[in-house]
Amino acid sequence: MSAYAVTAQFYDAVASEQQGAVNAQITEALIGLETAGHPVIDIGAGTGLTTQLIASALPKAEIFAIEPDPAMRPAIMTRVWSDPDLRRRVSILPMSILAAPLPPVVSAAVASATLVHFSPSEREQLWALLAARLSRTGRAVIEIQSPFAKDVPDTRIATEQVGHVVYEGWASARRVDDARLHWRVRYVARFNGVEIDRQCTDYVCWTVSAEQVLAEAAAFGLAGYTTNNLVVLTKAMSAG
Ligand SMILES: C[S@@+](CC[C@H](N)C(=O)[O-])C[C@H]1O[C@@H](n2cnc3c(N)ncnc32)[C@H](O)[C@@H]1O
Numbered sequence: 273m274s275a276y277a278v279t280a281q282f283y284d285a286v287a288s289e290q291q292g293a294v295n296a297q298i299t300e301a302l303i304g305l306e307t308a309g310h311p312v313i314d315i316g317a318g319t320g321l322t323t324q325l326i327a328s329a330l331p332k333a334e335i336f337a338i339e340p341d342p343a344m345r346p347a348i349m350t351r352v353w354s355d356p357d358l359r360r361r362v363s364i365l366p367m368s369i370l371a372a373p374l375p376p377v378v379s380a381a382v383a384s385a386t387l388v389h390f391s392p393s394e395r396e397q398l399w400a401l402l403a404a405r406l407s408r409t410g411r412a413v414i415e416i417q418s419p420f421a422k423d424v425p426d427t428r429i430a431t432e433q434v435g436h437v438v439y440e441g442w443a444s445a446r447r448v449d450d451a452r453l454h455w456r457v458r459y460v461a462r463f464n465g466v467e468i469d470r471q472c473t474d475y476v477c478w479t480v481s482a483e484q485v486l487a488e489a490a491a492f493g494l495a496g497y498t499t500n501n502l503v504v505l506t507k508a509m510s511a512g
Contacts, residue, residue, distance in 0.1 A: 276318075278473035280343040282459040283319050286441035289430040291321065291385065294415055297499045298322070298384060299329045301413045307333035310379040310407055314338060315369045315398075316386030319347035323362055324355075326382055333379065335362045338369045370397050378405045381412040387485075388417050388477035392451070395480065395488055402505065403492040412494070412505040419481035421447045426456075438462050453477050 276283070302312075307330050314323045317337035326335055337352070339345050345366060352358040365372050381402055390398060402412045424445035432439050440460045445453040454476050461469040482498040485505075489496060495508040 274341050274343040275475065276341045276343040278459070278471045279457065280319070280341075280347060282439060282441065282471070283344070283347070284321065285432040285434060285439045286430040286459070287318075287321060287385070289432060294384065294501045295325055297502050298325060298382060298413055298415075301411060301499070301502060301504045302326065302329040302380060302382070305330060305333075305380050305411060306407070306409050307379040310377045310410075311336045311363075311375065312380040312382065313369070313372075313374065313378050315381055315383040316389065317348055317364070318344050318385070320351035320358075320362075322382055322384040323348065324351065324358065325384075326380075327358055327361060330380070333361065336365055336372070336374065336378075337362050338365045338367070338372050340366060340368045342366075370394065370401065374401070374405060376405060377407050377410075379407050379410050381406070381410075383412070383414045385415055385417060387414055387480060391478055392488075395478075395485075396492075399489045399492040399494060402489075403494050403507065406494075406505075406507055408507065410506065414485060414503045414505065415501055416480065416482045416485065416498075416503060417501075418445075418453055418477060418479045419484075421450055421453055421479045423447050424453070436464050437468070448476060451479055453479055 311334040314337045317323045317339040323337045352362045426444040429443050430441040442458040445455045448454050459471045482503050485503045493508050494505040496503050496505040
């Protein structure tokens, strides 16, 4: 079963409240980037929220939206198909970033709410891939979600209304070991106050801090800076 089979239908409603502040930082990190001739890669494009954000920040960019999960892809396809500008600029690639047919040079990469799915060895592969492909002026914009492996009490993460239906998202986490959290995410939908749907799903995710990302990426010739929620990587001056 797809990891996002339960989450996909609730994703946009719950993520919009979660990602607002992060989205502003991603936009700021991308604005003004040179994108001519080389695509921007959206790593873990999900339902296409990040893809749309990239398209607004970089109105001339071609975008490769990499999304391996078959439950998320119908949403991004609908989003892209329904917008003529996105339909012209976005290619949806249905595999892991580590197996995607990428060009030798990319102008930027964005991983929003995605790095938690990469094990330490997969992160090494990711830094190597970015170091090999980022253009001289390119940037990789990486969101840091869970820097430490510590328990998180059950917390309401979003309440959003669509018509007369109110959606709530709840999340809690239990430490698995030094580098992993076991998340339990619950969704509840109420129509005029009456519960009509309740779903629950689990994810085991990797924790990684901004400092760890900077240290890991430096070993592959990437330098960077941090914002509240992001690490922004570029090719280090001495790298080729
Ligand atoms: C929480 S969603 C984030 C979606 C979107 N970027 C956003 O911020 O709304 C994380 C996405 O990363 C994708 N993902 C997981 N492993 C991946 C990999 N190796 N390569 C690319 N995407 C991956 C998942 O399928 C999922 O859709």
